[in-house]
Amino acid sequence: MKISPIAFAVVASLASASLAAEEATNDTDNGLDFELNIERIQVTGMNFNNYKVGSSSGAMRGDIALMDTPQSVNVIPDFVTDEQLATNLSEVLVNDSSVTGGSEKWNRQVFNIRGFELDSGSGFLINGHQQFSHYVQPIETLQQVEVLKGPSSMLYGQSGPGGLINMVTKKATSETMFDFGFDTDENGSTRFQLDAGGALNDAESIRYRTVLVKQDTKYWREYQDGEGDDSQERDRFLGYLNLEFDLHDDVMLSLTYDYTDDKTGIDRGGWLDDNGDLVGDREDIWDMSWAFTDNEVQNLGADVTWFISDDWKMTTGYNHQSFTRQRLDSSPSMVAGMDPTTDGYQIKAFDRHDDWQLKTAYMDFTGTIDAFGMEHQVLVGANILDYYYGLQRDSGDAQMVMPGDNVPRPDLDYNNGTHSESTYKHYGFYVQDLMTINDQWQVLAGLRYDEQKKDGEGENSYAVSPKFGVIYSPADNGSIYVNYAQSFNPQSIVNSDNDVNDGMNLDPEYGEQFEIGTKWELYDGGLLLTGAVFDTTVTNVTVREQLDQPIGDHEYITTQSGKQHHRGFEVGAQGQVSDNVFVTSSMMYLDAKYVTSSEDTEQLDGKTPVDAPEWSANIWTRYEVTDDVALNFGAIYVGERFANTQNTIVKDDYVRFDFGAAYSFAVHNTDMNVRFNIKNLFDTEYLDGGTNTDVTVGDGRHFSLAFEAKF
Template identity: 50%
Template sequence: MKLNPLYIALLASITTNVSATTTDLEHIEVKGSYFNDYKVDNANGAMRTSASLLETAQSVTVITDTIVNEQLATTLGEVLTNDASLTAGSQQRNREVFNLRGFELSSSTGYLRDGHQHWSHYQQPIEILQQVEVIKGPSSILYGQSGPGGLVNMVTKKPTAQTLFNASADVDQHGSTRFMVDAAGALTESEDLRARGILVKQDVDYWREYQNGENRERDRFLGALVVDYDISDNALVRVHYDRTDDEAGLDTGAWIDNNANVIGSDKTIRDMSWAFTDITVENLGVDLEVFLADNWQVKLGYNEQTFERQRFESSPSRNSYDAQTNTYTSNPYDRFDDWQFTTAFIDFIGEFKTVGIEHQLLIGVNSLDYFYRQLRTSADSFDFTAGQNEPARPDISYKTPDRTSETEYDYYGIYIQDLITFSPQWQVSLGGRYDKQTRKGRNNESFVPKFGVLYHPNESATIYASYSEGFEPQNETITNDKDINFGMEIDAVTSEQRELGIKWQLLDDRLLLSGAVFDISKNGTLVTEDLETPIGSVTTETNQVGEQRHKGFEVAAQGAATDRLFVMASAMYLDANYERANEKLQGKRPVDAPKWSASLWTRYELNDAIAFNAGAFYEGERFADSDNTITKDAYTRVDVGATYKFNLSNTDINLRLNIENLFDKSYLGGGGTSNVTVGEGTNLRLAAQFSF
C-alpha cells in the first residue's frame, strides 16, 4: 500500500533519542507539511463508486471549494471557467448556459446534484457546494438522458461532527454585497446526529443600465439544511432541504452587427426597466447508505425539486431594429412556469474476487418523473426609440392566460457496470444500460453500452481507451408557435465518443497531469435560425440537421507544484463541424465553440499569513451565428488576488482582495447576435471571512 506523502513527511521528521545507559523520554519533533487543497483523487458523486480518478477510463475534472473561495465566485459560470473544456453561452434572463466540448449542456439532462439529475434553469447556489465535478463525454450509462459533451455534478457540503461556524461578507465596486453563514456540528454527545445549515443573502448591482438610467439589480436568498443520523455503525440516513428565492431585472443581452460590434453602448440594456424574473426553487430529499457486509453496500436516494418562475418580459426584437432611427419593437408578455422534477435511485455496490480476478460491481436503477406547466398572456406590441420616455408596464397577468401548455413524462433505467482488475497493470471497465421514457402518445427506448481499458505502467499513472454512447429523448414536437416548423415531431438524439487518455501523478502524487484525445459524434442535432424575412409572426426555422462532429484534445495540471505554489491549468483544442447537414450548415462550425481555449489559476504562499493568486482565461475566436459570418474576437482576461490571514481572540480571519479583468480588456462572452454577453471591465471585490 502506498503511504500518503503527508504521513511520510511526518514519519520522516520523528527523531527518537534513547540513551544506552539511561531511560530517556522519546523526543518527537513534527515539522509542518503542505495541505493540497487544489487536488482531489476521486469523483464519487459523479461516478457512483469509490474508484479513483486513476481507475476511471474517462476524463474528469474536479474543482474544489478552495478555488471557488479564492476567486470569490458567485455563480456556477465563474467556477466552470477553471476548466477549458467548458465555454460560456448566453447569460440572458438571469441564467447561465454552458458548452462542454462544444456541445450545449441541457437544463434537464446536463446537470447533477449529488448524483441526482437536477433541473438547472437558473443560477445555481454555489455556496452550498463542496466541489464541482465535470465528467467529459456521453454518460448515459449511469444517468440515462445525457448529452454528448458530458455532465456537471455539484457535490454539496455535508454535516461534520466537529463544530464549525463560518461567516463571511463581500462587496464589489458597484455596491453589490453578499453575506453568508455556514454552521455545522454534532447535535448529540455521541455525535450520531449531525447537522449543517447555510444562509446567504445577496444583493447585486450590475454594471449595465436600462435606457431610463436605472441600474439592473438582483435580490437573492438561500437557505439550506442537511441532517445526518447514524442508524447504526453500518447505516446512515441523510435528509436535506434547500430553498432559493431569486428576483432580478431582465437583461437579454447586447445586440451586435455583422462585424461583431455592439450596437449602441456596451452598458445599454434593451429590455425595459420593469421587465423581471422571479424564481423560487426548493429541493427536499432523503438518502440512505447501508453496508450489508464488509464489501457490499446499498445506496438509495430520493429528491423532489419544485421550480416556479414568473417572467415579465418586454421582449425587445433585434430583427425589428432600425439603425437610422435607433427604433425597435417590443412584444411584452407575462409568463409563469412550473417544473416538478422528482428523482430516485438505488445502487448496489460490491467488491469481490472470482478466480483471482477482482471486481468492483455496480448494479442500479434510477427514475425521473417530469412535469411542466406554462401559463402565458401577451400584451400589444409597441415601438421604442432610444431617448424617449419608457412606456409603462402593460396591465396584464399570467393569472388570466391566453395560452397554456403542459408536458409530462416518466423515465427510468437499469444499469450495470463492472471494473475488472486482472493485475496491478491491467483493468477493464464495461457496462450497459436499458432506458425507457413514457410520454403521452410517444415512448422511447434505448440500450447504451460503455467500455474502457486501463493500463497502469506504475501505481501513479494510467493510460486508457474508452467508448461510450449517449441518448436524449426529445419533446414530441417543436413547440414554438413562431417557428416555421411548429408541430414537427423530433426524433431522439444519439451520440457516441471514442477517447484515448493519460493520467499521471507527479511529485509524490501532489500534482496530477492529464491529457485526452476525443472524437464525439451527435446525430439529430436541432438548430434554430432566424428567418431572413419573417412571415407574419413566424420568425425562426428549426430543423434536425443530421450529424455534429467534435474532435480535439485536452491537457490539464492540478495540484501542488511546490510546497508553496498551487496550480489549476487546462487547455483544449476543438475541431467542431456540422456533417451530413442541410446545405446551409454543411461544414459550418457551431456557435460559441472556439478552436482554442485555456485557463490558469494559481496560488503562491509567501508565508503562512500572506498568499497571492493570479489567473488567466483565454477564449479563441468564436462564431456568433450558425452561418459563420460573424466572428467574435479572441481574448485573454487576467485576474489577480491576495489574502491575509491572522488570528484575533481565537477567531481566524481571512481578508481578501480580488481584481477581475486587471487590464480592463474589452471582450464579448457567449451568445449570438441578439443576446451576446458583454465582458465587464476591471472589477474589484473585497471579502472578510471569519472562522470561530
C-alpha cells in the same frame, strides 16, 4: 491586447512544469478513506493546499479514484472557487477550458462541454440526481463541482454527448464549525454568508450542516427606457440544511432541504451587427426596466447508505425539485434594416408562469467480488424520473420604441392567458463492472437500458447505452486509458411561438465517443497531470436558426437532421508544484463541425456551432509568500467563436487576467481572512457567450473585497 492562441495555450497548460523547482512535501490526495463504516466529513479549518481532489463521486457512481476512472474528469473544489470569490456556476466553470459559456439572458446560464450545449433538463446533476437547471445554480452549498466529460448515459440515462456537470453539496460534520463571510464590489453589491455545522448529541450520531446566503447585486449595465440611469439589480436568498442520522452502526440516513428565491431585472444581452460589432454602448440594456424574472426553487431529498457487509454497500435516494418562475418580459428585438439606436426597435411584452416538478429516485448496489482470477468492482442499479411542466402565458402586442422612451408596464396577467402541460416518466436499469486483471491492467464494461414514456401516442423513446474502457498502468503513479461510450438525449417539442415549427415533436439525439487519455500523479501524489484525445459524433441534431426574413410572427426555425462531429484534445494540471506554489490549469483544442445533407439544413454543412472556440485555456495559481500572506494570479483565454449558426458573425478571441491577495490572522482565537481580488486586471473589452441577438458583454475591470471569520 492580442496574443497567439497556441502560445498562450501551451504556456497555460505547461505552467505547472516550469514552476516545479522543488519536490512537494505534502500529499494532497483527497480520496475517501473508510476507517469507519459510516463516512464522516471532518472540517479541519483553514487549508491552503486543497487544489487537488483524488476522487469523483459522479464519474463512476461510487468512491473510485480518478486514476482508476477511464474517463476525462475534472474536479473543481470549493477552496479554489472561494479564492476566486466566485458568485455563480459560470465563475466556477472557467476553471475548465473544455467548458465554454453561452447566453446568460433571463437570469440563467448556458454552458457547452467540448462544444456541445448542455441541456438545462438533463445536463446537470446534484449528488447524482438529475437537476433542472433553468436558473443560476447556487454555489455556496457546494463542496466541489465535477465536470464529467463525454457521454455518461450508461450511468445517468438521458444526457448529452459533451458530458455532465455534477454538483456535490456540503455534508454534515461532527466537528463544530461556524463560519461567517461577507463580500462586496465596486458597484455596491453585497453578499452575506453563514456556514455552520456540528453534532446535535454527545454520541455524534446526529449531525448537521446549514448554509444561509443573502445577496444583493448591482450590475454595471443600464436600462435605456427613460426611467433614469437604472442599473440591473438582483435580490437572492438561499437556505440549505443537511441532517445525518446514524440509525445503526452500518446504516446512515441523510436528509437535505434547500430553498432559493432569486429575483432580478432582465438583461438579454447585447446585439451584434453583421461585422460582429456591438450595437450601441457596452452599458446599454435594451429590455425595459420593469421586466423581471422571479425564481423560487426547493429541493427536498433523502438518502440512505447501508453497509451490508465488508464488501457490499447499498445506497438509495429520493429528491423532489419544485421550480416555479414568473417572467414579465419586454422581449426586445432588432428590426431588419433598421438601426436600433436611431430608428428604434421592437418590443413584445408577455407575462408567463412556469411550473417544473421533478421527482427522482435511485437504488445502487456496489461491491467487490473475486471471480475468474480477477477482482470485480460491481455496480447494479436503477433510477426513475417523474417530470411535470405547466405553462401559463399572457401576451401583448408588438410596438416600436426608441431608446429613452418611457414605456409603461403593460397590463398583463398570466392567469388570464393560455395554459399548457406536459409530463413524462423515465426509467433506467444499469450494470457496471470494473475488472482488475493484475497490477497493470483494468477493464471496464457497462450497459444500460432506458425507457422514456410521454403523454400522447408515438412519443416514447427507448435506448441501450454501452460503455467500455481499458486502463493500463505502466507505473504506480500513472495510467493510460481508452474508452467508448454512447449518449441518449430525448428531445421535447418545439415550444416557442416565434418558431416556424412551434409544437413539432423532436426525436432523440444519439451520440458516440472514442477517447484515449492518460493521468499521472507527481511529487508524492501532490500534482495530477491529465491529457485526453476525443472524437464524438451526434445524430438527429436539433438546430435553431434565425431566419433571414421573418415569416409572419416567426423569426426562428427549429429542425433536426444531419450530424455534429467534434474532435480535439485537452490537457490539465492540478495540485502542488513546490512548497509554496499551487496551480490548476487546462487547455483544449476543438474541431467542431456540422455534417448534414438535408435540404432544410444543407447550408450548415461544414459550419461550426455557436460558442465552440478552436482554442481555449485557463490557469489559476497560488503563491504563499508567508504562512499568513498569499497571492493569486489567473488568466483565461477564449479563442474566436461564431455568434450565429451560418458562421457569418465572429466574436474576437480574448485574454482576461485576474489577480488576488489574501491575509490571514487571528483575533481572540478566531481565525480571520481578508481577501482582495481584481477580475480583468487590464480592463480588456470582450464578448462572452451568446449569439448575435443575446451576447453577454464581458465585465470591465472588477474589484471584490471579502472578509471571513471562523469561530
